[in-house]
Amino acid sequence: MPSSELHDRPALLEASALAFARNDEPIFGPLDFALHSAEVVLIEGDNGAGKSTLLRVLSGLLAPTSGEIRLNGEPLTLARLSPQVALLSHQSGLKPELTALENLRFAAGLHGVRTGTSPATALAGVGLEGYADVPTRQLSAGQKKRVALARVLLAPVGLWLLDEPYANLDLEGIRLVNRLLENHANRGGAALITSHGAYAYTSGTPRSIPLRAGQGGNDSGGGGASVVDSSGSVAAEAAPTGPGIGTASRSSSATGTRAP
Amino acid sequence: MKPGTTAAACAALIRRDLTLVWRRRGDALNPILFALIVVSLFPLALGPEPENLRRIAAGVVFVALLLAGLLALDTLFRSDYEDGSLEQLVLSPHPLSLLLACKIAVHWLTTALPLILIAPLLGELLHIAEPVRWVLPTALLLATPLLSLLGAVCVALTVGMHRSGMLVALLVLPLYVPVLIFGAGACNAAQAGLPFLAPLLWLGAALVLALVLAPMACAAALRISLS
Numbered sequence: 327m328p329s330s331e332l333h334d335r336p337a338l339l340e341a342s343a344l345a346f347a348r349n350d351e352p353i354f355g356p357l358d359f360a361l362h363s364a365e366v367v368l369i370e371g372d373n374g375a376g377k378s379t380l381l382r383v384l385s386g387l388l389a390p391t392s393g394e395i396r397l398n399g400e401p402l403t404l405a406r407l408s409p410q411v412a413l414l415s416h417q418s419g420l421k422p423e424l425t426a427l428e429n430l431r432f433a434a435g436l437h438g439v440r441t442g443t444s445p446a447t448a449l450a451g452v453g454l455e456g457y458a459d460v461p462t463r464q465l466s467a468g469q470k471k472r473v474a475l476a477r478v479l480l481a482p483v484g485l486w487l488l489d490e491p492y493a494n495l496d497l498e499g500i501r502l503v504n505r506l507l508e509n510h511a512n513r514g515g516a517a518l519i520t521s522h523g524a525y526a527y528t529s530g531t532p533r534s535i536p537l538r539a540g541q542g543g544n545d546s547g548g549g550g551a552s553v554v555d556s557s558g559s560v561a562a563e564a565a566p567t568g569p570g571i572g573t574a575s576r577s578s579s580a581t582g583t584r585a586p
Numbered sequence: 587m588k589p590g591t592t593a594a595a596c597a598a599l600i601r602r603d604l605t606l607v608w609r610r611r612g613d614a615l616n617p618i619l620f621a622l623i624v625v626s627l628f629p630l631a632l633g634p635e636p637e638n639l640r641r642i643a644a645g646v647v648f649v650a651l652l653l654a655g656l657l658a659l660d661t662l663f664r665s666d667y668e669d670g671s672l673e674q675l676v677l678s679p680h681p682l683s684l685l686l687a688c689k690i691a692v693h694w695l696t697t698a699l700p701l702i703l704i705a706p707l708l709g710e711l712l713h714i715a716e717p718v719r720w721v722l723p724t725a726l727l728l729a730t731p732l733l734s735l736l737g738a739v740c741v742a743l744t745v746g747m748h749r750s751g752m753l754v755a756l757l758v759l760p761l762y763v764p765v766l767i768f769g770a771g772a773c774n775a776a777q778a779g780l781p782f783l784a785p786l787l788w789l790g791a792a793l794v795l796a797l798v799l800a801p802m803a804c805a806a807a808l809r810i811s812l813s
Contacts (some may be wrong), residue, residue: 387673388813409679417670423609424602435598436678438590 336399344393371537377520422463643712644773735800742807
């Protein structure tokens with residue numbers, strides 16, 4: 327799908343001058359960026375740069391100290407947000423006493439299911455066909471991560487917020503995450519993923535938002551931004567305004583995409 | 587894309603929590619054993635004279651069950667907080683207060699109801715007086731849901747802290763005092779041959795109020811704890 331068409335609509339998620347401070351100590355920001363449908367954006371930063379906090383703020387679990395988040399052009403409230411967002415955080419959200427399938431069934435009841443998926447197909451979709459009846463306690467860290475990813479896959483939402491989706495995964499798992507992200511983007515969904523750099527979204531070159539500890543990062547959309555298009559390859563953004571950001575860059579620390 | 591109904595979400599939550607209690611059923615016995623031991627300490631300390639014990643029977647059982655319930659409160663949100671399920675609960679598209687009400691109901695059903703069922707036995711251990719025998723479980727049926735609801739709000743406030751056990755007790759026990767006064771008051775009135783309906787009705791009224799307000803307060807407290 328042509329990205330220019332997508333960007334005529336309001337951004338799926340848009341942050342302006344977004345900042346968060348804990349006990350007067352700035353964690354990140356001010357930050358300006360926009361996320362459109364069919365986009366996968368990588369949040370890059372060192373340990374302690376505030377990546378996880380940013381995702382928690384965007385998910386609505388934490389209130390930003392200043393700035394604004396808009397969802398489809400509307401200011402964010404938790405009530406409007408939660409039917410549209412799936413969060414994968416450091417804690418898996420899985421019950422060790424329940425089997426993988428029971429955990430997913432609970433998630434399906436709580437969040438609903440995406441049309442055409444079921445807990446069983448989601449589990450198969452992350453390569454855990456034979457593990458439906460194994461208590462989650464007995465799964466390895468990587469397998470737990472896969473079950474948590476299956477939960478995200480199952481949720482009927484457009485926006486994925488994935489905190490370190492590559493952590494604990496083997497090479498096949500990393501490819502799996504990339505494939506899931508691509509499929510999600512092809513469906514018109516969007517994803518914001520964090521990485522400390524050891525692993526990366528390798529399918530083409532995603533747009534990235536660099537975060538530095540205690541200071542603002544900025545959208546790299548000033549010309550270098552790119553969007554994963556429906557074929558899974560990368561369509562470079564030609565317009566210097568980037569994917570509908572509209573706000574002026576606050577610092578020049580953002581140097582653009584991960585591409586060489 | 588269909589976000590599922592609120593009823594389905596509540597049913598899924600209740601089913602999951604009941605399954606979890608069943609998988610950890612060894613732990614479910616602990617409050618019962620605790621109450622049994624606390625009650626059996628009184629004859630050891632005060633001597634076995636039936637007249638002495640009869641006078642304090644209802645009050646002792648009430649306090650023992652209250653303390654057992656206090657110990658069980660910690661399990662309400664602890665594991666959900668630690669494994670991240672609580673975040674998922676908050677992010678679900680359904681009213682958090684309703685989901686929490688379901689959670690509290692399951693918690694009451696699996697921790698307080700067994701205690702109420704053994705209350706007559708605990709009463710017998712203390713030679714409980716004949717007229718109190720049925721007033722005590724009735725008072726407990728009204729009082730324990732109230733205790734669970736009040737306790738849930740305090741636990742929700744402290745779930746983000748490590749080693750919050752003593753703090754929860756300090757927050758919760760003052761709130762439990764009126765419940766104890768009315769509950770044990772009904773038992774004492776029955777034992778003295780006085781009308782005992784009024785304190786029971788007060789408990790009922792407070793329970794209705796708490797059923798409506800406590801889940802909302804609990805939801806607000808959890809949002810604070812998670813941030």
